[in-house]
Amino acid sequence: MMSFITGLMRLHRGPWEMLATIIIALGVVMLMQPFVMWAYTYSFITTLVGTVMFIVVSHFPEGD
Amino acid sequence: MTDPIATRAAKATPPRVARQIKGLSDRAIAWIFVAPTIFLLLAINIFPLIWTIQLSFTNYKANRLNREPEFIGLRNYERILTDSDIWLNMQATAHFLFWTIALQVLIGFALAWLIHRNFKGSNFWTTVIVLPMMLSPAVVGNFWKFLYQPQIGLFNYIVTFFTRAEPSSFEMLGSVQLAPWSIVIVDTWMWTPFVMLICLAGLRSIPDYIYEAAEIDRASKLRQFFTITVPMVLPFLMLAVLFRGIENFKMFDLVVQLTGGGPGSTTELTSINLKREAFEKWRTGYASAYAIILFVTVFGLASIYVKALNKVKER
Numbered sequence: 001m002m003s004f005i006t007g008l009m010r011l012h013r014g015p016w017e018m019l020a021t022i023i024i025a026l027g028v029v030m031l032m033q034p035f036v037m038w039a040y041t042y043s044f045i046t047t048l049v050g051t052v053m054f055i056v057v058s059h060f061p062e063g064d
Numbered sequence: 065m066t067d068p069i070a071t072r073a074a075k076a077t078p079p080r081v082a083r084q085i086k087g088l089s090d091r092a093i094a095w096i097f098v099a100p101t102i103f104l105l106l107a108i109n110i111f112p113l114i115w116t117i118q119l120s121f122t123n124y125k126a127n128r129l130n131r132e133p134e135f136i137g138l139r140n141y142e143r144i145l146t147d148s149d150i151w152l153n154m155q156a157t158a159h160f161l162f163w164t165i166a167l168q169v170l171i172g173f174a175l176a177w178l179i180h181r182n183f184k185g186s187n188f189w190t191t192v193i194v195l196p197m198m199l200s201p202a203v204v205g206n207f208w209k210f211l212y213q214p215q216i217g218l219f220n221y222i223v224t225f226f227t228r229a230e231p232s233s234f235e236m237l238g239s240v241q242l243a244p245w246s247i248v249i250v251d252t253w254m255w256t257p258f259v260m261l262i263c264l265a266g267l268r269s270i271p272d273y274i275y276e277a278a279e280i281d282r283a284s285k286l287r288q289f290f291t292i293t294v295p296m297v298l299p300f301l302m303l304a305v306l307f308r309g310i311e312n313f314k315m316f317d318l319v320v321q322l323t324g325g326g327p328g329s330t331t332e333l334t335s336i337n338l339k340r341e342a343f344e345k346w347r348t349g350y351a352s353a354y355a356i357i358l359f360v361t362v363f364g365l366a367s368i369y370v371k372a373l374n375k376v377k378e379r
Contacts, residue, residue: 017371024364031361032158040154041145044357051364 012063020057023050113359120353127346140353150354152329153337159244160251160319160333161312165305167252172259173301179260180267190264197257205321208250212236212322237323243331247319251312259304266300267293299376306369310362334358 007015027047124133325332342351
């Protein structure tokens with residue numbers, strides 16, 4: 001966990017890509033879940049943020 | 065020594081073309097070769113995408129060409145993301161996605177495990193198992209429609225054999241409860257072989273010496289399975305799940321052939337709903353926003369897919 005946070009702070013690609021992946025997956029789950037309407041409503045913006053973030057962070061340098 | 069292929073290519077080039085090329089740098093020649101592909105990509109993929117994004121902010125209707133489209137901001141997105149009917153379509157898609165992936169992974173892995181044993185005739189059975197994947201979805205949809213017929217369909221008779229119910233007492237494609245399962249069964253039948261092939265590639269990539277070392281350490285077969293086989297096949301399984309997830313998210317042809325989205329809208333997946341909005345109701349702006357929402361979702365999933373693919377490559 002500590003190495004993940006350190007990686008985020010040092011702008012390493014691995015942890016940031018992981019974070020973007022989690023946000024995309026969260027957005028897809030929010031889009032398709034049958035429980036709460038608000039999650040469906042905010043699913044698109046979540047997926048969009050995750051996807052744009054993934055594109056940006058994939059240009060970050062690789063960690064040690 | 066000169067390259068024989070290069071010499072033959074030089075001889076085959078007409079003198080006039082050769083004179084024109086002579087003055088060009090390697091980079092320029094590379095651009096000449098790549099340019100048609102880039103142009104096609106821009107014309108077929110990028111331009112329609114940009115146009116769709118632009119249309120998604122308007123109330124454009126493709127069947128009213130004389131009416132000037134009006135800019136309405138994010139209203140189309142707002143309508144889609146607060147519409148409970150579209151939310152239901154998303155749930156129908158989620159049901160289809162979840163069950164097809166779960167069944168395909170379970171059955172596909174089990175089949176790969178069996179085929180990997182290399183029993184007599186395993187090559188023949190691999191070919192037989194892979195056959196459904198090679199058929200056209202339209203053909204598969206049509207013949208499963210016959211199999212699901214309550215009076216003459218083979219499927220109902222097989223179910224009757226096990227449950228002792230009347231063959232005509234249930235209708236797979238006409239029942240609200242059974243129709244979502246009918247499309248899951250057909251997609252599983254068709255695409256399990258694909259997952260099996262990916263799992264088989266994963267199983268064959270595990271070196272034998274790892275199992276031999278585990279045998280020496282007296283690890284049981286069950287322990288070998290959970291500590292060697294499963295972790296080493298996992299990236300391949302992840303790849304199969306993502307690939308099937310993306311494909312099934314866009315599923316259209318098979319379901320249209322089977323149920324047409326019915327009964328009611330129980331099997332109306334997002335792609336079918338999108339087609340209705342765009343080409344039956346002619347709400348082009350609204351459908352464009354809908355398409356962008358689906359595109360971003362698929363693009364996001366594809367990004368994860370590429371990442372998983374790179375992980376497999378690293379191995």
